[in-house]
Amino acid sequence: MKQTEETEKKMPVVSANEHGVSIAIWNNTNKEGKEYQSLSMTASSKKEDGTYKNRTIFFPSDLENLINALQKLKDEADEQGIKTAFEPKKDSGGNNE
Numbered sequence: 001m002k003q004t005e006e007t008e009k010k011m012p013v014v015s016a017n018e019h020g021v022s023i024a025i026w027n028n029t030n031k032e033g034k035e036y037q038s039l040s041m042t043a044s045s046k047k048e049d050g051t052y053k054n055r056t057i058f059f060p061s062d063l064e065n066l067i068n069a070l071q072k073l074k075d076e077a078d079e080q081g082i083k084t085a086f087e088p089k090k091d092s093g094g095n096n097e
Contacts (some may be wrong), residue, residue, distance in 0.1 A: 014080055016072035020044040021065040025075045
């Protein structure tokens with residue numbers, strides 16, 4: 001079967017991992033066709049049966065790994081020219097919205 005753009009697995013634009021914490025930037029398109037980027041964060045936890053499960057709830061013990069993964073992600077995004085800082089739009093009068 002030939003894979004089309006719709007059937008191919010979506011891959012992040014950039015991602016970073018730090019001791020079980022994974023963060024990624026994704027390209028998306030809304031219903032009107034406008035493109036935007038989003039951020040996902042997950043952490044892996046080992047269950048009692050030895051398997052791993054991804055979670056989106058974080059604990060205080062995850063904080064250092066979250067910070068390190070975010071910094072890695074920002075550095076990689078900056079290298080690729082991905083905008084990582086908010087820049088307010090200016091109206092025609094030059095005032096910020």
